[in-house]
Amino acid sequence: MNVVAPGPVDTEMMAAASEDVRNGLTNAIPLGRMVKPEEVANAALFLASDESSYIAGAEIRVDGGLTQV
Numbered sequence: 001m002n003v004v005a006p007g008p009v010d011t012e013m014m015a016a017a018s019e020d021v022r023n024g025l026t027n028a029i030p031l032g033r034m035v036k037p038e039e040v041a042n043a044a045l046f047l048a049s050d051e052s053s054y055i056a057g058a059e060i061r062v063d064g065g066l067t068q069v
Contacts, residue, residue: 002058007029010033
């Protein structure tokens with residue numbers, strides 16, 4: 001099993017959060033912005049494709065560096 005682990009996603013739901021919450025999240029992300037929904041989808045598409053046929057037990061973080069090992 002593989003997993004896609006997104007960080008804060010720039011969606012309408014996130015837009016409803018307070019400006020302080022959004023700014024706090026954005027400031028914590030090394031790349032300086034929230035992930036776009038299509039970037040999360042691209043990671044899922046990769047895992048669903050033949051290009052990932054030998055990947056097992058992976059966590060793909062799509063979070064702009066928010067979580068670091």
